[in-house]
Amino acid sequence: MDSGLPHSPSRAQPEGPAPETRRASNASLRWRILRRALVARSASSSLSPEETSHDQPDKSDSNKISRKTSRGFDLIECHVLPISQLTKSHGDSSNGNCNIVECHNDVYVCYKLPCQGSPKLNLVYRSEDSLELHDIEASNRYNVDTTGLVCCWPSEEILAYYCVNHSDMFRSKKVLELGSGYGLAGLAIAAGTDAGEVVISDGNPQVVGYIRNNISINTETFGQTKVKSMILHWDLEQAPEMISSFDIIVASDCTFFKQFHQSLAQVVKSLLKHSETSQAIFLGPKRGDSLSKFLEVIKKNGLSCELIENYDPTVWNLHKRFVSGDDRSWPNYDKEHCYPLLVRIYTCGE
Template structure:
């Protein structure tokens, strides 16, 4: 960065710092000046410095602002270099309508960060997400990783309704609901700006192998679905069915992200993977933190070879 650019960026940083620490309205931030600097200077370095002066500021680490405020700020900040953002409608209750799927959990944020840093894992591929919840991970992948097709799935009616709304809220076209994507042949989206997007009702306990085979996924993902032994065993059965029914095509990759709340539950998952004959490896921790979540959360991503 040239000396004059560095001096101008240095003047910009205190303005962001003061406004963020005072929790000023987002429209009061000097976004226009930031956009000008991002066109003339080293964008990643400037954005990193802004993060250090705002969400990573020692005062904010010790006394965090509201999660809603931090997420709205980061959404606006991320949009400046990329030209896009992700907007979500969520429940304010952890458990609502008998499900935890109406809010975004930390592992979904963690997996979204990893995907943004590793877009090649999803580019021009069919992605099936198990237990999509509010949809943040999938929306981030659709907007930054160029998948050819993205299939959101869940089993709860209220979650599916909110999920459809969030997809439309983010300007993506939504194909008819289906458990059989083959009924809705899509166009070639490799050169399209947006992927083909679908929502599927998928109950892990009753879905059949032919229904899973119809999705023809290249990549399977799931985040924060290992919250009790019952769901672990249901997930293993779904992965086994996917592995068995997709043998004729190139084996898909699966990425499962989770927060380690109960080590015994995580141990059960890896043990059941071994018994099912599904190899796995831990994905190294990524470098960038884009979203606000608990600093000391122990989160992991496992890559499975189906």
């Protein structure tokens, strides 16, 4: 998976080989990166210094296969700052925020939301390239993926941007974010709209630890909106009090893994209110046939949906500039993998 944080140094990408050669080369690079992760775990006991030296990480390898820009669509102003600056202002135990730092490699990103009052959000992230083998072990144990730990993905940024620019739909609503990662979209809804309650969820307990901290350090930004985090596994039976209790469900980049399609559709059907005004808002790229397969599963579960390609003029114009090459800040931009489409899902007829 691609890794990175907003405002990382940009890098020039020269023209590469033919697509067939590039695909084979990219696959080799991915296996090489995986091997390094495994070698690092056992290097001290089973490999010679020469072998471990040979497999030291080369960041250029990750750059070559990355489709992620250094700043995504750059729709929300943000600045990456050392974690020490956050702990100085929020780390005092008297305000209950003494456990902000989850990992010594953490950084924090300060976002300025593009809405009335320009509220600011401080989010703690793992620093770039800090995913470790024990993270993969945890994902296997809980049957979840690790993408939420990698970074804030472009779809999440666009989801946050879209929600604060359509704040009226959230007024007094109970909102759930699924597969939230570090929680940017859910936190943006809590800070930039008049939602009644926002629940930010993920299936990975490590990720939910970060969500909990990010809620804690932004409490003063939420006004009267209630905000909480929770571990939510899509394939488990949900608590009775949650059934049909949410007015709006939002999610980004949650449809890539086809093995989760059925459980994701079921959790939407189970938790979304059965009313004409209730809806789920999903954002995610096509990624081959994964999105279309998800829409098929949605319909098989008795839900209705619509797919919208052009849902925001600013996002659409940026997309066209990336595709045409007029904007070269995203040199490996591919619309199938990078441009999020919007899916609206309803429990009642459209």
